[in-house]
Amino acid sequence: MTEPLVYEISSPGRHALRMPEVDVPKAPLPEGLIREDLPLPELSEIDVVRHFVRLSQLNHGVDTGFYPLGSCTMKYNPKLNEDTARLPGFAFTHPLQDPETAQGTLALMYSLQEWLSEIGGFAAVSLQPAAGAHGELTGILIIRAYHKDRGDEKRTKILVPDSAHGTNPATTTMSGMEVIEIPSDERGNIDLDSLRGHCDESVAGLMLTNPNTLGLFEEQVREVIELIHGCGGLIYGDGANMNALLGVVRPGDLGFDVLQYNLHKTFSTPHGGGGPGSGPVGVAEHLVDFLPTPLVDVVEEGDEVLPPLYGFVTPKKSIGRVKSFHGHFGVAVKAYTYLRLLGKKGLREVADFSVLNANYLRVRMRDVYHIPYDRVCMHEFVAEGRWEDAPDIHALDIAKRLMDYGFHPPTNYFPLIVREALMIEPTETESLETLDAFVKAMLEIAEQARSDPELLKTAPHKTTFGRMDEVKAARQLVLCCWPVERDES
């Protein structure tokens, strides 16, 4: 079954709803802003509903199947989150209304700021950043502002290990600073000798993804932090992989100065088409004054009768706003709900089971798939999708073939330091049965790679569309939303 474009099922004059009579005076649009040439599709309600329901059925999501997309933490998102985010008191708060009339909303934001601070071991948190990479940029701008405030303007370099998230170098470049890449050692840790060689007074900081993109805990994290602090730099923590650390390690206690949380990964809010994301930033005491404005704070203490009064405050040396209004508030409600559901004990179990599940897969696959840094992993691990006796098979072929088993492929070709990388993150929400079914599929595919390589090269076979021409898609960027000329042949 294929689904035509919405333009292709358009029929002139068809429509889904009638606009109500105008009950306010008409205000004409300014001259020149009205256009006649904008071709919008014309459809009835049933056309629209069927079109989008059919499209949704062609999709693969966490709600339809296993989604071990490494580094993305595609855990199941409890449906209660959706209910709370739609509570009228939250859903219909206007960001410009008087804060005194939105106390419930502010109380939730305040609690979430406090809880995230506690979970990460930080002094304060801003909920503003729109997603992970935006949180990174906010954090790096805070680091830059900190050095500048001290008159230390020669610090222009950010060190980024080669096992970091791909967004880290991009963030650094966006902030106007220079990226220095630091290699990994044989165990997948940061190479300390190389790091030492780069530690000087030009270093503004280091961006550390821990666990790193190999799914490994940085074993020398204390030495790394001491080295950077020793030369006057700060530590930025990429918290995208926080799932493995919840309730076990607090980055702030380790000496991290700034860290972003990915509410859409760790704290169970939909992402990857179901978004938006949310990337709150936590900072240590010495950086609190630089946080984006505004923060939610108690502006009048409560007493036995009256609750405290919440309001917005601006940190003294704030880097300013990084987002309109107050970030993605709906996502904050979902993350808050998740935290309330789990509590302290439940949160710790998230970390425990995410690590257990990943290690279970790693150990069951290791005899068949080469795992280059084969030690106890955290919430994910990286295997190689290649065999010397199946020279034509690449990670991509394995990924495509997995779709025939009803699984979303793992992240492939990242991290770059592993050949033909398959980065597998099962998350804590998957059952033993699901993990076993995945292993069975992976082992079968490994056999097929030798016995019937063509089966992999031409996969997927059971999806609506077969192998896509990714090269053509990347080379010919024709993004057209107008009615396309149909090939009637």
Add this chain to the structure above:
Amino acid sequence: MEFPTDLKYTNNDEWVRVEGDIATVGITDYAQDQLSDLVFVEVTAEVGEKLERDATVAEVESVKAAAFIYMPVAGTIIETNVELYDEPEIINADPYGAAWMFKFEIANPVELDELLDATAYEKYCQEREH
């Protein structure tokens, strides 16, 4: 896989053809094979620009990954191959020929001694296969 013996190589998988005081640079057969289908090329340095060794000169992108191309030794850019912009697939088809990326005037010929010869580069590639 080809490793022409008349070229010099870098650890970043660039090849260098030296003719007098002019060097021509591209990416190796091994590099294009690793990257697979190239979809984007841009030489970010400008003609006339003086660059140190390891300075970023160009960016390439394949369906698998993005990579930077660096100056093998210090020099001044004299020509860039804009043909590649429209047809990045040339890099896959003819890495050592039509897919040259840029030419530069060598600032300090002594630095060339630090580049790898074909045998050393082939060995370096084989090491990474395991």
